[in-house]
Amino acid sequence: MSGRFAEGAFRPAPGRAPLGSMLLAQTRAETRLVLRHPEQLLLNLLIPMALLVGLSLLPLLSLPEPRVDSVAPRILALAVMSSAFTGQAISLGFDRRYGVIKRLAATALPRWLLVVGRVAAALIVVAAQLVVLGVLALLLGWQPAASGLVAAVVLVVLGTLAFGALGVLLGGALRAEVVLALANVVWFVLLLAGGIIVPLDQLPAGLSAVVSWLPSGALAQGLQSALAAGGWPGWHPVAVLAAWGAAAGLLASRTTKLA
């Protein structure tokens, strides 16, 4: 059998590419996948934008004026939750379905780099979301406290990691359809009752105590405190997000299946 392929075309020359170029390629591919996906765009941007405008302009809840100062930080928390948790879980569920995780696990790409590439892509997507939503909020008259910006960035990074770990925990263990359903249900429940649409202090007392220990409540409350009042929001939101992230990450590293 010969003819079609030149002699030596497949002569072995194995070897691994430099780590930096692998990380770059992996991050680019993962980011591109999120940005390309229409459902992700809806979840990550269109719904948060609609809520930001709606809650800021319509008297749906009793909020202090200017309403956008109370709404914007919670919408930023929603954006983090949407992409890092729901988007991540669903895409991982379907990536596993299509066997890509297994395929990548058999290449020269180290497994930790696969995770780092995904985290880097998640942070890039969150940054893009926050820029779009931030500009929209500014147009609506938002005046964030400059003294809270550093704290807000720390909270957003921690929130992305915590929600991302939870997303991997869910998307890495169950069937793609189950992941799809659960990730959306959890998103919806946290949206309504997790401190996103309704601020923590307007929830019933018992519920608000519980919600302040959830990642959604901690992130929303932390961002609101940092961006409305300014300064450092205290240890509580940071500790809650770190604990959720660590617990979910540890558990996910044991339960995540390749396919």
Added chain:
Amino acid sequence: MDPRADSAALDVSGLVKRFGSTTAVDGLDLRVARGTVFALLGPNGAGKTTTVEICEGFQRPDSGTVRVLGLDPVADSARLRPRIGVMPQGGGAYPGLRAQEMLELAASYAASPLGVDWLLHELGLWDARRTIFKRLSGGQQQRLSLACALVGRPELVFLDEPTAGMDPQARRLVWELIGALRADGVTVLLTTHLMDEAEQLADRVMIIDSGRVLTEGSPNELTSRDASCRTLTFRSRAGLSLELLSGALPESCTAVEPSPGNYLVEGEIDPQVVSTVTSWCAQQGVLADELRVGRRGLEDVFLELTGRELRS
């Protein structure tokens, strides 16, 4: 002389793998010489994929030793993986990446990859290069998966049912490609259901069932072990009574109807046996269509060893 030349590309001994109470692989020994093509055959559930996945480092053996290019696939995984290419069963790619993007990604892991454009052209994927993976046809997905396994210029490739779901043209292409890999010194371990694939491509064939080796050898060795044994096959009306025929045939021959309307006589087929079969057909008032006398093929050996009954 290359110091590695005498070491096998793949050396497995006493491999055992259990899942709960079922034993998927039961004391399997397997040795694949460098630069050869080795075909692992067996019915569904025989333990082919489990064996391959253990060699790839996806699963840990319960006992036995596995050396792939001299390395332990689990403990030395990081050193081994750049040197092998894996085509998992049913492909494997990001569902939302375009064919070209997926292959470029796979190429980006390798120090000196094959040309992405060249591979896309050679595998007939150029026109589909901008189509996302989940919209490719089954055969195109398989070809892309094969391209991803080869793009890093591996020394050893594992191909788990590489031609499943491919049309005859694509299958021929893959056969040619495997021939070219072999000519360039790449070792190939493939699993397949297709006997002609194994017969055409493989230097050595191993038939396994229930996790055990049934037989091993070159395709020629396996089919000519019993040189006097030939087959006579023909098609006719289903359900003819074989009692009379069996009585008229010499004792060395057996007559069966493996599937409705397909008849098989095996043994020392001489002109007299052919005559006996045709006169029996005349008695039954039927015509023997596609009457053919042949040597035993790999498929006959396979069916003989693994049984003719359909398994659930």
